[in-house]
Amino acid sequence: MRKQIAGNGTKQIGWYCVQCERWEQPTRWLAHKDVTDCLRAYQATIDNIPTVNDYRDVPCVVCGQIGTETHHWMPQKFNSHPDVEAEWPAWQSLQAPLCKYHHDLWHDLVTPWMPRRGNSRRKDNE
Known part of the structure; x- marks a missing residue:
């Protein structure tokens, strides 16, 4: 562990x-x-x-802000999908450190239907 x-x-x-x-x-x-x-x-x-x-010291690839989250290009929930499972280690390695704002922005634009995105950057503005 x-x-x-x-x-x-x-x-x-x-x-x-x-x-x-x-x-x-x-x-x-x-x-x-x-x-x-x-x-x-x-x-x-x-x-x-x-x-x-x-x-904790990794900068956002977009704005350089420290305090990033790992963004996976293939959402982790698809790791057992039959078309992805065999290649998951390669998919999992495609990552980018994004600050919370840019991570939420990416999801808001590309995967707005994704569950557990209730912490959207827009939430405070609605």
């Missing part, structure tokens, strides 16, 4: 192979509550999990 810290400070925890230096494929992030419950038996916390990647 390892964690990575997204540019916005979110800690993502998953299964990571230290020999291959790769996340389990397809990557499935673990719920913080489940991880916390498991670690409690060892008097450990999420902060005790080794960090593999820390993206």
Whole structure:
């Protein structure tokens, strides 16, 4: 079990192979509550999990702002689609660091129907 810290400070925890230096494929992030419950038996916390990647200092490729989110060119929900599954590692590697504004802008324009986009950049203006 390892964690990575997204540019916005979110800690993502998953299964990571230290020999291959790769996340389990397809990557499935673990719920913080489940991880916390498991670690409690060892008097450990999420902060005790080794960090593999820390993206907090990665700038947005559009505006240069620090505090980015990883944008996947192929939405992760399609990783088990029959036309994508065999090539998912290649699709998953196509990523760009985007600040929250530019990440939401991309989704607002290209995938406005996508679930869980309720944190849209437009929400404050509506």
